[in-house]
Amino acid sequence: MSAELTALDCKPWGKATIREVIDAPLHGGERGMLRLTVAGLLVLILGQKLAFPPTIELSFYTSFALAIVLLLWRKGAIDPARMLGYVASMAVCILVTVTSPLHPAFSITAIMYLVIIHMPFMLVVPVRRTFYLKLLRIFMMIGMVVATLVYVQWAQQLVGMRMINLEDYIPKPFLYVGYNYIQKLDYFSQYYKPNAFLMLETSHTSQTLAIATLIELCLFRRMLIVAYMLIAQLVTFGGTGMLLIVVTIPFVLRYLSLRLVLTGMIIFPIALIVAAQVGVLDNALGRSAEFDKPGTSGNGRFVNHFVIAAKSASLDADHALFGIGAGQVSPFVNDSTTVFLPLSKLTVEYGLPAALLFFAWMTYCFFTAGVPMVVTWPLLILFNLIGGTLLIPINTYYCLFLTAMFVPNRATAFTQARLFRRDRLPRIASHVIAGEASETR
Known part of the structure; x- marks a missing residue:
């Protein structure tokens, strides 16, 4: 990364125009690094249905390979604090499994996958804010493709046409298994929820569009594209995407002008009426009513896994401290709708201390990269409360690409100097100070 910071690098989040982002030059190896990262994003988002073997997504290999290339290319380095948290988390998970007084059966494959899939989170790649904004712009372009496919x-x-089914064109040994690729709007409907052809299921489509909508609204502010993405998100009938937008509203408001907020207050009732007419509102209310109904998707995704984790941990001290064994199924699971999230899955299989330590480490990785909260927060919610993502690369590596690996904050210059070239520190610091001084004028 060049030490020369530009005006765009010093602008606060949400103040740069899309034209400034497009026109801003990249320096040296930034171009090659961006191309590699975009290739990884394309496989992650548009190739998520591809796997080999059918239980391991293609994006696991490509994302892991990208991290290795960036490390060998000396574009990034292993962060000592992240490494300490990773080693501690993984060591505790392994130790509680092999030393458990319950002597549980356990899956070595599950432990190895847990260790390997989260290894790239130790990597920190210092970049200029320009690089990160260009990466988000390309993510938005991918989001536009997804929205168009929904339409x-x-x-x-x-x-009256049959919705194209990707599974008709790809051999089964190369398809990721375990997801409801095709879903009806409801049991009696003749229509199916759109999954943008390439996504694992509607919820993934909805989540991608929600994140893209938030990024566009707060950082690039092209209102026609915001509307294009938001409408596509709504007509997926995927509740998790809408939930991501709702829980991020407190962080969105700081990016919006008073005029835009007032406009939104006028448009919101109209949007509710339209949503009610096309069935989106009924769908959302129906899903929310499922939370207290065992055996339903809403209960299995948002409630039951926590209930199972609490029951498992409350059996006795050994179950609370050591869990039932890596990769084992809790005896309290009594339906197929339950989706275990990282905290509940780790609590059941490895015990509460291991779960809390892992949660603390991942949260540290999320919040120390310095990316905008409108990106960090929805992905934190997606990873911990919605996605069922502990051993699923798609949502795990969303977080890696957008909130953890690339460090575009103003401390980047200092980090770069500390990790690579200490002699540059005074020069780089002067650029940062000059940039801050120009903002205050």
């Missing part, structure tokens, strides 16, 4: 799928259905 195409609805157009197909509304004219």
